[in-house]
Amino acid sequence: MxxxxxxxxxxxxxxxxxxxxxxxxxxxxxxxxxxxxxxxxxxxxxxxxxxxxxxxxxxxxxxxxxxxxxxxxxxxxxxxxxxxxxxxxxxxRPLSVLGFYIALFSAILAASAAIYLIYRLLLLPRRFWAPAPVVLALGLGVWAILDFAMAADTAAGWQIWSRGTLMVQQIYVNLMEWLLPVGDRFSQAIPASVxxxxxxxxxxxxxxxxxxxxxxxxxxxxxxxxxxxxxxxxxxxxxxxxxxxxxxxxxxxxxxxxxxxxxxxxxxxxxxxxxxxxxxxxxxxxxxxxxxxxxxxxxxxxxxxxxxxxxxxxxxxxxxxxxxxxxxxxxxxxxxxxxxxxxxFMQSVELVVIVTLAGAGSITGTILVAVILTWLPEQLRGFEEYRMIVYSLLLITLMLVRPNGLLGNRELLLGGRSNANAAS
Amino acid sequence: MIELLQQLINGLSLGAIYALVAIGYTMVYGVLRFINFAHGDVFMVGAVTGLYVANVYLKDGEPSTLAFFLVLICAMLVCGVLGFVIELLAYRPLRGRPRLTVLITAIGVSLFLEYSFQHKAIFGPNARAFPPILPWVDSIAIVGDLLIFWIDVLVVGVTVVLTIALSAMIKFTKVGMAIRAVSYNSDTAALMGINANRAISLTFVVGSMLAAVAGVLWACKYPNVHPLMGLMPGIKAFVAAVLGGIGSIHGAVLGGLLLGMVETLVGGLEGGSQYKDAVAFVVLIIMLLLRPSGLLGQTLHEKV
Incomplete structure (x- = not known):
């Protein structure tokens, strides 16, 4: 190596x-x-x-x-x-928090398992009629919308969707009822510094x-x-x-x-x-x-x-x-x-600007640019109204002039060698 | 039932505005195969221009339908020029570059328009009310149990006229043929003697003009004008273009109308008004997963 x-x-x-x-x-x-x-x-x-x-x-x-x-x-x-x-x-109460996460993830897991099961079942009739899954999915979707839109009527047998969601919620509630007091009790034994x-x-x-x-x-x-x-x-x-x-x-x-x-x-x-x-x-x-x-x-x-x-x-x-x-x-x-x-969207855009300015694949470049682009606008507080205008012009100019970003795919300081990118 | 019909009619005019903006997206995608992120902001510029022109006019004049069309023409001119300039400065130098680069540039242009208009010298960050340039903007016709706003009739009417005019231009004129040729294969079109650059510029100009019309109509319906007003309608119009089949003008219109109606229907449900904005994204994700070519588009096969 x-x-x-x-x-x-x-x-x-x-x-x-x-x-x-x-x-x-x-x-x-x-x-x-x-x-x-x-x-x-x-x-x-x-x-x-x-x-x-x-x-x-x-x-x-x-x-x-x-x-x-x-x-x-x-x-x-x-x-x-x-x-x-x-x-x-x-x-x-770290153990109570842990209990919450266990309960939450269990409920999510149960719901995901159910959805996955439905998905696999939907795919089965493909051999007989190609558009079957899409049609069935649409049908199920309409059923679900009607189910949720109607008032909850516990006697109605077709209200599988609302009952299903209620069941998932019950999993969460039951687990919480069980885990939370246990977590509280055992957490009290843990010192605050831990x-x-x-x-x-x-x-x-x-x-x-x-x-x-x-x-x-x-x-x-x-x-x-x-x-x-x-x-x-x-x-x-x-x-x-x-x-x-x-x-x-x-x-x-x-x-x-x-x-x-x-x-x-x-x-x-x-x-x-x-x-x-x-x-x-x-x-x-x-x-x-x-x-x-x-x-x-x-x-x-x-x-x-x-x-x-x-x-x-x-x-x-x-x-x-x-x-x-x-x-x-x-x-x-x-x-x-x-x-x-x-x-x-603006937050996502700011992060994308950092990554683009640094260059695709350059980790040290990302750190450097993240520091600069978070610190600089604070220094330029007086020019707050021009900040995004300058940002956007910077983005456009960058794409016109140097689309690979400031550092391209090289890393800073570590010998200037390119990272494991084979195509330079 | 009447409720449903009422919602559908309301949704029709919203959908017509989306359709106008979606046409711009779809035309640019047809010739350049890229999504013009900045189109929603051209829509905003149209509304702002309309606001300025209307205010200037109303200083000495009276509101009238003729004045409205004057405002519309002015907005179309300004946005046509804007679209031309954007293409010339930001997209043409990047012809042939990887798609990501152009996409980021488009985002840059979009942000530039939004934030430069937020500067005090141009418009300022606060919303302003669009002046009542149409004297009958609030009037209603009552047909049976349904309320029909005359402004909605205007919106749908203008959209229909413009769509027919555009289709006619694309199908029957030489420049329309040039645009079509460039959208099939720009290199071959150039070999046939078509000035591809000019065709592309024309596409941008026409698309931007339609966006300007959409902007003024939107501002008449929802008089709240501010620099970020183009963001959501722009994204929704893009979803409409994808829904109908990106690259197809009829698809854009269909997608726009459908999306407008679905959004209004969802907004009409109890507790649904918060999720109105999310409707477009859910539709987008469903379309991209199940049928990315859209309702009227052809399926693209990826060749190795």
């Missing part, structure tokens, strides 16, 4: 960065040398880095143009904020998993879509997420989900950023990553070499969505509230 390809050459950097987190937290947050405004920007940069690097995996490395990254972040944010607010009792970080970690992990599930949901149909259509479809997904969040009173409705316990910690946010960068880096510099790059360059040729393009693309979506979810969760717990209007 060539040394330049070895991931171990960067290990010292990672270890050094991780070690620096605790003195970093002290210097930046505890010592009071920097004023609050600067600290806030630093924290937001950290979250941006996580989000942008995860988008780089989807857009740059696997070549699928996703405009819906804010949707994954929103899912992660709500998935962390809701239990943090309701069940964690100011982050002291339960706070444990809660935070659980939130990050499971919010990421929720977002990863959404990534799977988006990634599989995305296989059928090419560039422009994929962009609009992912944009649509993010908008649907936002609309659902705004319409659900339990998630705060159109205002915001407030009173989320705040975790104001530089170490956690930048620790997450470091973990994200390391994970994405290791994926890229591995066989899976090389497969993604090959699929990006020429899907059919890659397929003829034995690479499964579907698997690579969906993997990119799932992992990218996972880290986006963790970024959203970290943001939600830093801000203390989740506002659905924040996770709109």
């Amino acid at each position: 060539k040394k330049s390809d070895s991931i171990f050459s960067a290990n010292w950097l990672v270890i050094a960065a991780l070690v620096m987190l605790w003195p970093g937290e002290w210097i930046i947050q505890r010592s009071g040398w920097l004023d609050d405004y600067v600290v806030r920007i630093i924290m937001l940069i950290g979250i941006r880095i996580t989000a942008a690097v995860s988008l780089q995996l989807i857009n740059g490395i696997s070549g699928q143009f996703s405009l819906g990254h804010a949707g994954f972040m929103a899912i992660g944010a709500y998935a962390a904020a809701y239990p943090a607010r309701e069940f964690s009792q100011q982050l002291s 339960s706070n970080p444990a809660c935070y970690l659980i939130h990050l992990l499971f919010a990421g998993l929720m977002a990863a599930g959404a990534g799977l949901l988006v990634g599989v149909p995305a296989l059928r879509l090419r560039g422009d259509y994929l962009a609009i479809a992912t944009l649509g997904f993010a908008e649907i997420v936002r609309v659902i969040a705004q319409s659900t009173p339990a998630l705060g409705g159109a205002l915001a989900l407030i009173d989320v316990p705040v975790v104001d910690s530089f170490a956690w946010v930048y620790g997450l950023a470091i973990v994200t960068v390391v994970c994405v880096w290791r994926i890229v510099h591995s066989a899976r990553g090389r497969a993604m790059l090959a699929v990006r360059e020429d899907e059919i040729a890659a397929g003829s070499l034995g690479i499964n393009p579907a698997r690579s693309k969906v993997l990119a979506f799932v992992v990218g969505a996972f880290f986006a979810g963790t970024a959203g969760a970290a943001l939600a717990q830093y801000e203390g509230y989740v506002s659905p209007s924040y996770y709109d």
